[in-house]
Amino acid sequence: MLDFPCQIQMPRANKTEVLVGILGDDHTLASELVSELWNVGIKAEFMVHKRPMKHRPCQRIYRIPWMALVGERELNKGVVNLKDVEANKEMEIPRDQIVEELRRRLNP
Structure with missing residues (x-):
């Protein structure tokens, strides 16, 4: 059994992008x-988990290329913290622009 919330170890039928x-x-x-x-x-x-590091094992196991993190700080600023996992780059995107930003990045 894994020691983090992401327990499933089976391959997925579709590829999660975010x-x-x-x-x-x-x-x-x-x-x-x-x-x-x-x-x-x-x-x-x-x-949904209070600790950011609990999200990373799921992302790594399933090789999800993008992470969009939102906590209290991001909510107060009206942004989403978007991480390009492969490039190891993070950026703050306005909440009302996150969908279009991800569409643009996933379908260049």
């Missing part, structure tokens, strides 16, 4: 963000 990580307990925010991404055809999943 892991939305909510740093806190706000399931509503998580479902809103993921629904917006699904509505434009982006394959996304979400995880």
Whole structure:
């Protein structure tokens, strides 16, 4: 058994492109963000956990190329912390622009 919340070790039927990580307990925010991404055809999943490091093992195991993290600081600033995992680069994207930014980056 793994020692982090991401317990599934089976290969997935489809490839997740974005892991939305909510740093806190706000399931509503998580479902809103993921629904917006699904509505434009982006394959996304979400995880809700207070500690940022709990999100990374799932991302690594499933080789998810993008992470979108939102915590209290990001909510207060009105941004999403977007991480390009392969390039190991992070950027703050305004919350109202995150869907278009990910569409642009996933479909250049």
